[in-house]
Amino acid sequence: MKIENLTNAEMQAIIQTLVNMIDIGIHVVNKDGKTIIYNKKMADIEEMDPNNVHGKNILELFKFNNETESTLISALRGNATKKSKQTYFTHNGQEITTINDTCPLYDSTQQICGAIEVAKDITNLERIIRDNILKKGDTKFTFDHIIGKSIKIAEVIEASKRATRTSSSILIVGETGTGKELFAQSIHNGSKRSSYPFISQNCAALPESLIEGILFGTKKGAFTGSIERPGLFEQAEGGTLLLDEINSLDPTLQAKLLRALQEKTIRRVGDTKDKKIDVRVIATINEDPIDAIANGHLRKDLFYRLSVVSLFIPPLRERKDDTQILAQSFLKKFNYLFDMNVKSISKHVLALFEAYDWPGNVRELEHIIEGAMNLMEPEEVIIDVPHLPISFKQKATEFVDLAVYDENQFYEKDKEESKELLTLEDYMTNREKEYLEKILKEHDYNISQTAKTLQISRQSLQYRLRKFKLK
Structure with a gap:
């Protein structure tokens, strides 16, 4: 059968089948803004019943801040858009964000007779990005990001949430890959310090000759080439300092860290004056603390100071x-x-x-x-x-x-x-x-x-x- 021999009803059936097979939203309106094509993917994105959409004006179905924010309405005025982000609300108040390609449709006399829109749903992605932007600094994880229903992980989450109420030091114990920083960020974001900086430093990633200056800062002229530079403690003022793999720190530096925790003061390298600090320290360790102390990787006195709150993250084989x-x-x-x-x-x-x-x-x-x-x-x-x-x-x-x-x-x-x-x-x-x-x-x-x-x-x-x- 040739296509020119098809009836209007047959052609419409073919078109509707084709548009429903495409895994991207398609919405077509006539010159009055009333829906004439609305495919299955678009219905899934907007969670709308196609029967309630066909024949209705889009401004009856969706809410925009003003008419110009509707890319379909804009297309009816002759304005084509390419990869335009649009956020709007359905009749039941659901927020939708899409990336749209929209263009006007012309009849044989070159008059606008409608508009077509092809939309890609980015609602969830947009929400994730927006939530992350609201977090200060590099902290993007909260307790909602910790996935698991086992008894073991639930107990750790509950203990972590209780720890958000104070400013005591925390020692997080767990094997590599268990999500220790995820817990540290969640505690910070759940605490009163969430609006202040969260600074993270892997103690194993830096040479011993540099890490003291990085932690406590340097005084200009303290050594050749030294400049006036605040350390991580000063940068984290009012917030949280995460020291990852604390067992990698040299014992001498561990002693200086212990003093900073006890006295709540730090002294820059080359300086003669102490500086008051208000920083919560969270440390992580990837081996059993008792073994770390026995093997000389962790000072016993520092362990006692850090482990005011101890969290043991279970390995995946135990959950x-x-x-x-x-x-x-x-x-x-x-x-x-x-x-x-x-x-x-x-x-x-x-x-x-x-x-x-x-x-x-x-x-x-x-x-x-x-x-x-x-x-x-x-x-x-x-x-x-x-x-x-x-x-x-x-x-x-x-x-x-x-x-x-x-x-x-x-x-x-x-x-x-x-x-x-x-x-x-x-x-x-x-x-x-x-x-x-x-x-x-x-x-x-x-x-x-x-x-x-x-x-x-x-x-x-x-x-x-x-x-x-x-x-």
């Missing part, structure tokens, strides 16, 4: 209940950054995540999701095992083979001696339960000894016993 929700959050993040539309993560991948030991913690999980999305084809919408980085698959396979899963095929005999193909998730669940039963029996069901052998906490073990209904 595996949060693995799925963390993975989904990173999926959303990289969908925005990469302009992708990946919908979900397969059960097989989630089962591998559950089995894996996560030596790199939450940061490693984030990098794996990012790497997987880089390997996906444009039409793929589910992260599956082939998309995972090769290095992760090798490590995960080694972990599964060594720890629990000594069979080469995912099969289990049923009562009739037949073989039934199991999902990877079901297989791993069965093997984990069997392994827990085995270790429990070896230790006469002693919870502490079993947890020690499995290298997990008692709380994590007790959760698994309840999960598998083991006594």
